[in-house]
Amino acid sequence: MATRKRVTILGSGPAGYTAAIYAAMAGLEPLLIHGPSTGGQLMLTTTVENFPGFANGIMGPDLMEETRKQAERLGTEFLQDLAESVDLSAQPFLVKTASQEILTDSLIIATGASAKQLGLASEKSLIGRGVSYCATCDGFFFKDKIVYVVGGGDSAMEEATVLAARAKTVTIIHRGDSFKASQRMIDKAKREPKISFSLNSVVEDILDAGKGEVTGIKVKDLKTGDVQELPADGVFIAIGHQPNTELFKEQLELTESGYIMTDGVKTSVAGVFAAGDVMDERYKQAIVAAGNGSSAALEARWFLSEKDAESSAS
Ligand SMILES: Cc1cc2nc3c(=O)[nH]c(=O)nc-3n(C[C@H](O)[C@H](O)[C@H](O)COP(=O)(O)OP(=O)(O)OC[C@H]3O[C@@H](n4cnc5c(N)ncnc54)[C@H](O)[C@@H]3O)c2cc1C
Known part of the structure; x- marks a missing residue:
């Protein structure tokens, strides 16, 4: 039987974890699916010097582990798996992993982009x-x-x-x-x-x-x-990046180079939001991804409250 969630987040990089922090603080009990690389791209690096708040820099993996713990403490549920397919044609949206089927009222996509x-x-x-x-x-x-x-x-x-x-x-x-x-x-x-x-x-x-x-x-x-x-x-x-958007090809509008097309963090499907490198062809920075993650969670919260208000009015 499918699990039902208010917010599901795909990706455990800076965008995904930050979205989880904000969604958890809003009481939405988010489910975060880690994907193939827990912690995202910063797990590949040593010292990160440009993430605010660390006077002496911080190791990429340490930054991600601390952010994961923060999201966990605030009430995020984690699934060590990857989304194998999504159906965004009707609400609630369906996310399938190898181990679970999840029906979710809103979806935040933070699947990143891989440097070639x-x-x-x-x-x-x-x-x-x-x-x-x-x-x-x-x-x-x-x-x-x-x-x-x-x-x-x-x-x-x-x-x-x-x-x-x-x-x-x-x-x-x-x-x-x-x-x-x-x-x-x-x-x-x-x-x-x-x-x-x-x-x-x-x-x-x-x-x-x-x-x-x-x-x-x-x-x-x-x-x-x-x-x-x-x-x-x-x-x-510097031979380019490959956005991780294979799953969304027939379901969301993508840019010519395959990134998720957004208006702010809103995608072409209401209730589906995108954050971080998966929609950001230009900056590709951890702090920008984290900022997008917070925006996506706020948008998801507003989307869900409007939906709740509509259904209690009808
Ligand atoms: C070596 C290196 C060093 C860097 N150093 C810096 C730096 O010093 N400062 C800086 O600001 N930026 C740095 N960057 C860039 C920074 O890492 C990225 O901008 C940032 O990680 C993007 O965050 P994100 O959350 O959008 O995506 P990512 O970090 O790419 O995370 C994507 C997440 O999506 C998950 N995922 C993918 N497919 C699926 C799926 N099907 N289902 C579920 N989950 C999925 C992955 O497992 C991963 O957890 C560096 C990048 C690299 C590669």
Whole structure:
């Protein structure tokens, strides 16, 4: 038999946990479904320096564990599972996981977006140890350091420009013979003397997984086939993000790049709200996701009170 909930939250990143805190404080006894990565993207990083309230920074996993405990203390119920399907065509909405069916009066989607990876084993083991997917988050750690940005679009140009403010040198590595970025962004990067460009090149390996820190990269020139080993302190991967919206494709309006389309945090279906990286193509920051989470829970509360008022009037 299906469980009935007032608010169900999909995702346990900053957006999901914050939505849970607000919904729990409003007495809505939310159910939060963790999804495939409990704690979300910040579990992959080391120190978070830009989340307000921590004078000395805080480790990403510690921040998420504290936020989870806060949501739990206030009355959130957790389900260690992932939503396998949703039916948003009628109210209450139906969420199916491997273990449960949940009928819910409102739904908050906070399933995030995943940074695309190069797929190197060394990349994976050096995340947070010199490999990063976010210059705004981690550029701070690379003052006077040698860094590389991988990618050829606007985000690669933007990451390089952000990094150039602190790093010693920034080299953009791109596999193509021209950039996909807009001319405006390319020109902006070209005006920065610390930034140089390496076209027709791919990163074959990131060194040194054995030491647990980035010390260099192996770059292959696609025209000559030559492989060079270069010193490096940081490698920023900027080859795009994949929003986790597969489940909602036929049910909610999505943007061209697959993010949930919203008006504020309201989706195209009344009673369904979206928060964080799953709807935010632009900022992709933990504090923004948390802010969206609080807005989504407030909207869910208002939606439910209006619904209650309508049904008691009829
Ligand atoms: C390595 C790294 C370092 C970063 N450092 C910083 C930093 O220093 N400062 C900063 O502000 N930002 C940082 N960011 C960005 C920040 O982590 C994200 O902006 C933020 O985590 C987005 O929060 P979110 O809750 O929207 O999504 P996420 O954190 O991506 O969480 C998504 C959640 O959805 C769940 N989920 C997915 N599919 C399903 C499903 N089918 N059913 C149920 N749940 C599902 C996942 O399990 C996960 O819990 C960093 C990102 C990375 C990758």
